[in-house]
Amino acid sequence: MNDPNGATEQITAAQLHGIIWQVWTAYLGAGPTITEAADQPPTDAEITASVCIAGAWLGHVVLRSGLAAAAAIATAMLDLEAGGVKPDDIQDATGELMNITAGNVKSLLPHPSHLALPQVVVGQAEILWPGTRLLTRAAVAWDDHTISIEILHGDTPPL
Template sequence: MRSELDDGVVGADALQGIVWQVWTAYPGGTPPAGPPPADACAGPFDVTAGVSIAGAWNGHVLLRCRADGAAAIAAAMLEMPAGSVRPEDVVDAAGELMNIIAGNVKSLLPQPSVVALPQVVLGEADVVCPGSTASCELRTAFEQWPVHLSVLEVPASRAG
């Protein structure tokens, strides 16, 4: 669960706490028991959801997972059978999940900061956030599906 990148504003322990709260409160899941094996979060990922934050701190919060994990999260959040989840349900649930996670991350950041609308990419994609560096990474899981979360910081000299 811990990350090698833990010197930013948001540390792995804080990010793990946010995930624990979200997993138990919103999708109706159980808290992650521990990180999945490293190779489980090694991609390729079918779903990438991200939210940008700007203000006194600038950066992005990204979630990456596989389609089956995203469908399980959507089914839990939307209280529907996993077999009836459509791509638009995955987009809605991933976007809402990222709003919740990014809002919690924002609460730990210097203020004022604002959260942008979520962006969700379905399908294997190389999502790039130019000028950013990984501040914190967390390998976790929703039920048995691996999830990779990243907090990327854009240095003040590159923001704006």
């Protein structure tokens, strides 16, 4: 369904793939290989970073990865030495990467939609967003790591 401004309520896999490629290339210095991901999120994620989008559209943009992948993101994004990455660097870089990605997703959505601050959870945990459904998920192969990026759409509660 489209709004009067021409924005769509759905984000396609092709749109997500394009956003990921642009963000990874611009901020991490190398284009990733992006494919459709499994229907289920990875169960071995050691870090989950997400940004909520709320307003005319409700949902979340979520990154799930291992700590080694998150450390590689921090190394590239913050221009650090490979062994010099600290836990705060990992949280900052993955949160900011999702903030940038979510901002690009938001540009395709109905107006007004707003970004919340990134949330980053370190450790293996089953993190759920009740009242959401998966719109699309991508597997990102980059720097010998695989990272999952997904877009969840929130159900609008009845008035």
